[in-house]
Amino acid sequence: MKILAFGEILFDVDVKNNVRKLGGAPMNFCSHLSKLGAEGFILSSVGRDSAGGEALDFADNFNVNKKYILPNELSTGVCNVTYNGSEPDYNLSIKGAYDNICVTDEMLEEMKEENFDVFYFGTLAQRSDVSKNSLLKVLENVNFRKVFCDLNLRQTYYSDEVLSFSLEKSDILKINRDEFAFLKEKGYCESIKNLCEKYNIEKILLTLDKDGAQLYDFSEDKTYFSMGVETEEVSSVGAGDSMCACFLYNYLNDKPLQLCLDRANIMGAFVVSREEAIPEYTDELIEKVK
Known part of the structure; x- marks a missing residue:
């Protein structure tokens, strides 16, 4: 099972507690997939700085394949995190290396030979033309069984063009309840089913925080629910990154959709109960999610 994730590698800086941790949805996602037993590759960029070296070491520690992580002259990405109650707010105003993700013809040929099962992407790295064009190159030149989009709307770093493109390219879409409300408000859809019809999306994973999650499967016209843990x-x-990884891992292993959703929900609850975005798994957790 091979998954290629595209997008940001950055350090989350908890301003209040002065804590600095490597993050970025694609890196979190790939790290969880690797811990579950899949092969996770990430296409991104880091700076030629000490933070970039830390990021590459981190990838090694979590068995994330770094062959498509290219250094460039920008600084490794940074995200300042503050909290509104228990919910994190992300400040991504500083331009980072992930805003200049480049892909060569040689890399594209290598990707074709890997026979990836899934391609994963979000919207944040599309804020720059360079990275957005690299994303388009990959989608136009490399075949994947499925394309998975975790929308991950951050501040104002998306446009109608980016949203429409991301929805149109998605076989499986993950959104949270705020993102779904935003899409409805802006006229992108009237319902989850309508979103699938309009953009030819096969499945939508909707996360509901402490209330659990739901999954809509368009081919069956059926909604699955998993109550909060x-x-x-x-x-x-x-x-949310851990839920995406766990759902996809089970889905690619041909588990029933209800079980895929339940296991993803369990994984998300476990991560919420820990300080780290990629905590050590307990034996009990592994038994429940694999």
């Missing part, structure tokens, strides 16, 4: 909330950073 009671847990002590420590940090929600990375929980």
Whole structure:
């Protein structure tokens, strides 16, 4: 099972507690996939700085394949995180290396030979033309069984063009309840089913925070629900990324959709109960999610 993720590698800086951790949805996603037993590759860029070196070491530690992580002259990405109650707010105003993700013809040929099962992307790295064009090159030149989009809307770093493009390219879409409300408000859809019809999306994973998650499968015209798992909330950073990884891992292993959703929900609750976005897995968790 091989997955290629495209997008940002950055350090989350908890301003209040002065804590600095490597993050970025694609890196979190790939790290969880690798911990579950898949092969996770990431297409991104880091700076030629000490933070970039840390990021590459981090990828090694979590068995994330870094062959498509290219250094450039910009600084490694930074995201300042503050909290509105328990919910994180992300400040991404500083331009980072992930705003200059480049892909060569040689890399595209290598990607074709890898026979990836899934391609994963979001909207943040599309804020720059360079990275957006690289994303388009990959989607136009490399075949994948499925394309998975975690919309991950951040501040104002998206446009109607980016949103429409991302929805149109998605076989499986993950959104949270705020993003779904935004899409409805802006006229992109009237309902989850309508979103699938309009953009030819096969499945939509909708996360509902402490209330759990739901999955809509367009081919069956069926909605699956998974109730929230009671847990002590420590940090929600990375929980959605872990759910995406766990859902996809089980889906690619041909597990029933209800089980895929339930296991993803369990994984998300586990991550919420830990300080780290990629915590050590317990034996009990592994039994429940694999």
